[in-house]
Amino acid sequence: MSELMDAYWAQPPIARTLTTAVLVTSVSVHLLGWLPAAWLYYDTAFLFRFPPEIWRLFTSFLVSDPQLGIIMDSYFVFQYLKQVETANPKFATKEDVVWYLMTVGSFIIFINRVILGAGAFFLPALIMALTYTACQDQRGAQAGFFFFTVPAQTIPYCMILMSFLMRPWIIPMQLSGIVAAHLHDFLWRLWPEFGGGPRVLATPSFVSYLVQTPRNVSRGYGTAVRPSGSGAGTGRTTGASTGSVLPDSWKTRGAGHRLGGD
Structure with missing residues (x-):
């Protein structure tokens, strides 16, 4: 048991924490019935109540699909957030990764609620955004997708193809995750480096104070x-x-x- 806990604490902290939150929340909702889903889904009207239910901005990203989806969604969150946290050259510090999650999550909510006019739980979109971000800097490399080996940058589209065969209703939300991740990449890197514009998504100082990454x-x-x-x-x-x-x-x-x- 101690070896298992040592392996758990040895994992990257952001990937470890978010995956644990997804797993615990999903099990509590789908298997144990400890948390009603009605307390967790996103609805803008709840933000303007008194007191405002601000937690819905976060909990709407923590509920997976039921049954096998609990395992698969938790695995995908850990797998691709770990790559973003430890192997993506865009993010030099932990606060950069936290700010990435905050901004991409905001884009996902905006796209789904304002443009598409739907969506209560956004974990599929977040998983797709993480997958897109993790894989785009691996162009030319080969990656495993279940039993197949494919170019790394095509994994997000392989996931969409799998959804087309199993749960096609989720594809619009997955596409919103790709759009959100691409928009973040454009504003964070492409526009400042190649367009000569300001880095409008530079990590703000308050995130650095919250995360307090050691030197x-x-x-x-x-x-x-x-x-x-x-x-x-x-x-x-x-x-x-x-x-x-x-x-x-x-x-x-x-x-x-x-x-x-x-």
Whole structure:
């Protein structure tokens, strides 16, 4: 049991936390009946009640499909959010990933409620957004999709094809996830780098305060070092920390002199 818990806590924190929230919430709704779905779905009218039911902005992304969907949706959330959190070069810090989830989630709600005029639970759209973001920077690589090997960037469309065969009513929401992820990529990277425009989706400072990513983050493959400035997006990974490498006991010895010098 301790080995299982050690493996659990060794996983990336954002992917671990969100997957756990999806799994626990879905089991509580579909299997145990502890949480009524009516308390969790999104409806704008509930945000303007007193007190406002703000939690619906978050819980509407935590309820999976019933039965096998509980396992599959939780797996997809973990699989692709882990890739976004640990292997995507766009996101140098944890706060960048948190801000990505917040902005993409907002786009998904807007597209579904304002443009499409439907939607109460948005987890399928979020899964598709995570899949799109994780796979777009793997162009040219091969990836496994169930029993098949396909180009990595085609996995989102393979998922849509699977939905067409099994649950076609969910496809519009999945497409909204692709649109939301593409819009985030355009505003975060493409427009500033290739269009010369401002980075309108730069991670705000309040997210950095909430997440409080430490400057030195130990990893299994080295130490991720963040710059000392705020809102840094230029961290690098190295096998040793930068800056002073002397032990603390040496730092009290005063100014050093070269051998043979004055």
